[in-house]
Amino acid sequence: xxxxxxxxxxxxxxxxxxxxxxxxxxxxxxxxxxxxxxxxxxxxxxxxxxxxxxxxxxxxxxxxxxxxxxxxxxxxxxxxxxxxxxxxxxxxxxxxxxxxxxxxxxxxxxxxxxxxxxxxxxxxxxxxxxxxxxxxxxxxxxxxxxxxxxxxxxxxxxxxxxxxxxxxxxxxxxxxxxxxxxxxxxxxxxxxxxxxxxxxxxxxxxxxxxxxxxxxxxxxxxxxxxxxxxxxxxxxxxxxxxxxxxxxxxxxxxxxxxxxxxxxxxxxxxxxxxxxxxxxxxxxxxxxxxx
Numbered sequence: 001x002x003x004x005x006x007x008x009x010x011x012x013x014x015x016x017x018x019x020x021x022x023x024x025x026x027x028x029x030x031x032x033x034x035x036x037x038x039x040x041x042x043x044x045x046x047x048x049x050x051x052x053x054x055x056x057x058x059x060x061x062x063x064x065x066x067x068x069x070x071x072x073x074x075x076x077x078x079x080x081x082x083x084x085x086x087x088x089x090x091x092x093x094x095x096x097x098x099x100x101x102x103x104x105x106x107x108x109x110x111x112x113x114x115x116x117x118x119x120x121x122x123x124x125x126x127x128x129x130x131x132x133x134x135x136x137x138x139x140x141x142x143x144x145x146x147x148x149x150x151x152x153x154x155x156x157x158x159x160x161x162x163x164x165x166x167x168x169x170x171x172x173x174x175x176x177x178x179x180x181x182x183x184x185x186x187x188x189x190x191x192x193x194x195x196x197x198x199x200x201x202x203x204x205x206x207x208x209x210x211x212x213x214x215x216x217x218x219x220x221x222x223x224x225x226x227x228x229x230x231x232x233x234x235x236x237x238x239x240x241x242x243x244x245x246x247x248x249x250x251x252x253x254x255x256x257x258x259x260x261x262x263x264x265x266x267x268x269x270x271x272x273x274x275x276x277x278x279x280x281x282x283x284x285x286x287x288x289x290x291x
């Protein structure tokens with residue numbers, strides 16, 4: 001009974017947090033940034049295809065498997081949660097009514113839902129933008145096959161497009177690729193947001209967001225490094241990119257390593273948060289005065 005009440009209280013916190021975020025202009029700006037950057041890349045892909053039909057998942061797959069361009073998509077997501085740890089007068093009221101643990105669990109769940117919803121919106125925006133030339137059949141289009149298999153120089157020079165997904169095209173279907181791309185990017189994003197949340201619990205609300213961005217940029221540098229084959233595997237960003245995994249006719253043979261890595265890191269963050277939340281200052285948040 002006690003646990004059931006705790007779950008209900010956590011879900012109530014989650015609902016209130018999502019309701020609060022829905023009325024925040026900053027959240028809409030974050031979505032707008034992510035959608036605009038996604039549509040710019042989608043537009044380039046459609047111009048490259050020159051009227052040829054494409055599979056509906058292809059723009060999303062192309063965008064989220066470009067580790068250089070994905071930084072802009074990530075910035076949009078971070079903007080939606082830039083005010084973490086979401087402590088305000090209402091948070092204090094909730095903590096008084098329930099407990100710090102319930103508040104913490106509810107906030108963590110709301111971050112998960114916001115991350116999934118954000119990437120869902122990114123996909124919907126690309127799918128709707130390309131709906132006139134898109135099909136739902138679970139097969140790759142000729143345009144992406146040529147781009148990923150032969151990587152024509154003209155695609156990069158004229159449209160800024162590249163896709164090192166030869167093995168993906170050979171062994172995976174669009175539906176499977178979409179799911180794995182969505183999963184890996186969501187896990188990676190939740191790790192960064194949770195890290196920012198935990199750092200911000202001490203009241204320095206900007207530090208966690210800066211650290212999340214720096215971790216993301218450092219991962220990009222590691223992947224693009226001349227020694228990427230040696231040190232790239234230590235980049236968390238690399239683990240979020242399906243194109244950088246080992247793919248054969250047996251499937252994505254090293255996928256479990258990335259899932260276990262992110263799962264382990266998220267578990268560590270969650271457990272660490274249960275200790276940090278006990279010392280969190282619920283009176284002063286982001287430099288606000290006591291209420």
